[in-house]
Structure formats: structure tokens, C-alpha cells
Amino acid sequence: MGSTEVDLDPPRRRGPGTAPAGAGRSDEAADRLSLDDPFTVATDYWHQLPDGRIQCDVCPRACKLHEGQRGLCFVRGRVDDQIVLASYGRSSGFCVDPIEKKPLNHFLPGTPVLSFGTAGCNLACRFCQNWDISKSREIDTLTSAAGPEALARAAEQLGCRSIAFTYNDPTIFLEYAMDVADACRDRGIKAVAVSAGYINETARRDLYAHMDAANIDLKAFSExxxxKVTFGKLDNVLDTLDHLRExxxxxxxxxxxxPGQNDSDDEIARQCDWFAEHLGPDVPLHFTAFHPDFKMRDIPRTPPATLRRARRIARERGLHHVYTGNVHDADGQTTYCPSCGEPVIVRDWYVLGDYRLTDDGHCVHCGASIAGVFDGPPGDWGSRRQPVRLVERGGLGPHDRRAAAPSPASGTGGVR
Known part of the structure; x- marks a missing residue:
């Protein structure tokens, strides 16, 4: 399948004669942080420590940095005695997907979403399925100048109802994600965060205040x-789920x-009991199949029977909307009305089949309201995956904080 071209803003340079990012630079130079880089912006989520180091406050990892050091995520680091984001406006993997691929089964079903990511991650999952992006240190190879206005315009031109920050995690580039979300909202386009939920309270509050929907990746229900496997903490992710519920x-x-890591009956049951108590029965839960990847290539694929078993356990504990993913399972991908038990959205992978909801999300059989965001008839995007190639044009818009980012000589603090 060929790619679709859409217009994109050109790079904004801070001065004449600046070389294109990555041109003629050594690996050491590429790692160097500088506010002279047009894709590096100042941030607010940090504080000074008594020993002279600066602590990043975006996520529970709390990286404590000397001048010039980067955090574990690689895209946030210390320069000029502040924490900066070095990937603002740099993106990769532009593609129009079905919204069900995020996965979101109860949010504007059947509609297209413009998906993209950046580089880096604040977790270190040994099984990462997107490791080529999340573990990437090649920031300079990402698309240049994918500014907020440009991405909003691209989503509009492509007929997308929403835009998704995915592949790695918007937590580490939240300033960029929030600006893109604001630009999209001006055009009636929804913003979706696909995240591991490993984020601190203040950053969490700010990020999700700009989001319309999210899929949170709950890696397991075991500290x-x-x-041992993600180098993170479960409690912080549960805090994010509790926050979103409010x-x-x-x-x-x-x-x-x-297999053999987080799929025992006991762990699944404990997860579902917590889920029912804290989030309620109507928040959808997806159990998806693992494939060998990254540093866990010695573990076999998840048998479909394991997913069906997990789904059965969840439903026995009162959860209404439990799905299976990464396998073909018509029953496990169908939405059933929790009131009358009739199928209301039948899916074949990402293709919608029989659709028995009213435009505002009520079951046509019994009239019960189905939890979710339903706005008119379903979309017909189907299972298509349309790569997008962005073409430079135009200029910066009002939501692009690079236009206001301070230079090192300005003496200004953060840009927010």
C-alpha cells in the first residue's frame, strides 16, 4: 500500500546557517543537549536538589541529573540549569489506523485515527513490542518540524476523528502532546493517549486535562x-487509573x-477484583497476546486459550466489557449489552460487522446505555493501515511553543 502525502510545517531555525538536524554530526554531538536546537524546549517539571543536581519530576523514575545528562527516557535532560525536552516537533511512524487498534472499542467505533510516536520511553520493558521506537536514541532521524498546527491540519486533511500519541509514551513528551491536543481541539479532532501510565501526579493532571481518551497499558498485577521486567512500580500505574476514573x-x-510471567489465574483474578472495585464494571479491559520480542525472545506466544481463560475470569468477577486481542476471536472481540446480553458491536479483527447501537450509544434491543463515547453512526475505516508521508509547507501556529521557547541567553525560565 502506498503512502498518503499531507502538508507539514518546515523546520524553524533559530538563526541563519544552522545545519539540518543530524547533518555531519557525530554520535557524541547528537547526544549533546542545547536550547539552540530548534526542537529542544524548556519545561516546568523539575526542581533543584541541595547537591546541585536537578531532579526531573515528570515520572516516578525521578532522574537526578548533572549538566548535560539525559534521563532514562533519553528525550528529557539538563541544560543551562533546567530540564528540557529534546524531541518537541520530532515524530515518527505516521499512520492512519482504525481506532480499535489502540485498542479503544468504545470510543468513536470504526473511525480513523492519525497515529504517531517519538523516541524513547521511561520504562525498560524486557518484552517491548515497539522497542525499535521506544528504545531508539536516533532522535535526529525522526521527521523534522511536525509541529502542533501541522499535525492538526494533517489529521483534518486525512479525515481523522482523532489523533493518537502512541508507539512509545506521551508521558515523556507531554509538552508536545498537550500542544498537539490543543491544536486538534480547535479543529474538532479528539486526542488519545496510549500510555503505560507511569507518571507523577502534577504531570498526570496536566497531560490528561488535554486528552479525550486513553488506553493505559497495565503490564501485570504484581510489584x-x-x-524485574519493566523496572517500574505497579502502584504508580494504579494511581493513574484511579485518577482517570475521576x-x-x-x-x-x-x-x-x-506465558509464565503474568498469566496465572490468581494474578488475573486479583487484577479483576481491583478493577471492579476501583474502576467499576463498565471500563473495558483488553487481554492481548504476547509474541517473542526484544529481550524475551525465549518465551512462546500466548495461546489463544489463555486469553479466553482470562476473559472468563474477568466476566465472572462482574466486568462487562472484556476483550481479547492480537488473535482472531470473534466472541472475544464482540461488544455485548450488559443488560440484555445481545451483541451490539460485532468485530472481525478491526472491521465492524453487525452494529446494534443508536447514534448516542444505546442498545437497540433493550434501550440500555452502553458505556463509551458514541457520536453518530459508526465509521467505516475498517482494518486499513494507511502510512502517511508528511510534506513540508507553511509556518508555525499559535500552539507551537517553539515560537516562544527561550534561548539560553534570554535568562527566561520555562515556557509555560
Missing amino acids: RFYR TDVWFEVTTLLI
């Missing part, structure tokens, strides 16, 4: 798994089941 953000949850 041991999080510590907002207007529509969210769904995904757990990748890995």
Missing part, C-alpha cells in the same frame, strides 16, 4: 513483575499476557 477522559485498559 515483582514491574520491578476525570471525563474515556479510558480502556490493556494487559499483555506473557
Whole structure:
């Protein structure tokens, strides 16, 4: 399938004669942080420590940095005695997907979403399925100048109802994600965060205030798994889920089941009991199949029977909308009315079949309201995956904070 071209803003340079990013630069130079880089912006999520280091406050990793050091995520680092984001406006993997691929089964079903990511991640999952992006240190190879206005315009031109920050995690580029979301909102386009939910309270509040929907990747329901396999902490992710429950953000949850790691009946049952108590029965839960990847290539694929078993356990504990993913399972991908039990959205992979909801999300059989965001008839995007090639044009818009980013000599603090 060929790619679709859309217009994109050209790079904004801070001075004449600046070389294109990456041109003639050594690896050491590419790692160097500088506010002279037009894709580096100042941030607010940090504080000074008594020993002279600066602590990044975006996520629980709390990287404590000397001048010139980067955090574990690689895209945030210390320069000129502040924490900066070095990937603002740099993106990759532009593609129009079905919204169900995020996965979001109860958010504007059947509609197209413009998906993209950046580089880096604040977790270190040994099983990462997107490791070529999340572990990438090649920031200079990302698309240049994918500014907020340009991305909003691209989504509009492509007929997308929403835009998704995915592949790695918007937590680490939240300033960029928030600006893109604002630009999209001006055009009636929704913003979707696909995230591991490993984020601190203030940054969490700010990021999700700009989002319309989210899928949170709950890696397991074990602190041991999080510590040994992701190098993170479960409690912080549960805090994010609790927070989202108190907002207007529509969210769904995904757990990748890995054979012998997080797929025991006991762990699944404990996860579902917590889910029912804290989030309620109507938040969708997706159990998806693992494939060998990154540093866990010695573990076999998840058998479909494991996903069906997990789904059965979840439904027995009162969860209404439980799905299976990464396998062909018509029953496990169908939405059923929790009131009358009739199928209301039948899916074949990402293709919608029989659709039995009213425009505002009520079951046509019994009239019960189905939890989710339903706005008119379903889309017909189907299972298509349309790569997008962005073409430079135009200029910066009002939502692009690069236009206001301070230079090192300005003496200004953050840009927010």
C-alpha cells in the first residue's frame, strides 16, 4: 500500500546557517543537549536538589541529573540549569489506523485515527513490542518540524476523528502532546493517549486535562513483575487509573499476557477484583497476546486459550466489557449489552460487522446505555493501515511553543 502525502510545517531555525538536524554530526554531538536546537524546549517539571543536581519530576523514575545528562527516557535532560525536552516537533511512524487498534472499542467505533510516536520511553520493558521506537536514541532521524498546527491540519486533511500519541509514551513528551491536543481541539479532532501510565501526579493532571481518551497499558498485577521486567512500580500505574476514573477522559485498559510471567489465574483474578472495585464494571479491559520480542525472545506466544481463560475470569468477577486481542476471536472481540446480553458491536479483527447501537450509544434491543463515547453512526475505516508521508509547507501556529521557547541567553525560565 502506498503512502498518503499531507502538508507539514518546515523546520524553524533559530538563526541563519544552522545545519539540518543530524547533518555531519557525530554520535557524541547528537547526544549533546542545547536550547539552540530548534526542537529542544524548556519545561516546568523539575526542581533543584541541595547537591546541585536537578531532579526531573515528570515520572516516578525521578532522574537526578548533572549538566548535560539525559534521563532514562533519553528525550528529557539538563541544560543551562533546567530540564528540557529534546524531541518537541520530532515524530515518527505516521499512520492512519482504525481506532480499535489502540485498542479503544468504545470510543468513536470504526473511525480513523492519525497515529504517531517519538523516541524513547521511561520504562525498560524486557518484552517491548515497539522497542525499535521506544528504545531508539536516533532522535535526529525522526521527521523534522511536525509541529502542533501541522499535525492538526494533517489529521483534518486525512479525515481523522482523532489523533493518537502512541508507539512509545506521551508521558515523556507531554509538552508536545498537550500542544498537539490543543491544536486538534480547535479543529474538532479528539486526542488519545496510549500510555503505560507511569507518571507523577502534577504531570498526570496536566497531560490528561488535554486528552479525550486513553488506553493505559497495565503490564501485570504484581510489584515483582514491574520491578524485574519493566523496572517500574505497579502502584504508580494504579494511581493513574484511579485518577482517570475521576476525570471525563474515556479510558480502556490493556494487559499483555506473557506465558509464565503474568498469566496465572490468581494474578488475573486479583487484577479483576481491583478493577471492579476501583474502576467499576463498565471500563473495558483488553487481554492481548504476547509474541517473542526484544529481550524475551525465549518465551512462546500466548495461546489463544489463555486469553479466553482470562476473559472468563474477568466476566465472572462482574466486568462487562472484556476483550481479547492480537488473535482472531470473534466472541472475544464482540461488544455485548450488559443488560440484555445481545451483541451490539460485532468485530472481525478491526472491521465492524453487525452494529446494534443508536447514534448516542444505546442498545437497540433493550434501550440500555452502553458505556463509551458514541457520536453518530459508526465509521467505516475498517482494518486499513494507511502510512502517511508528511510534506513540508507553511509556518508555525499559535500552539507551537517553539515560537516562544527561550534561548539560553534570554535568562527566561520555562515556557509555560
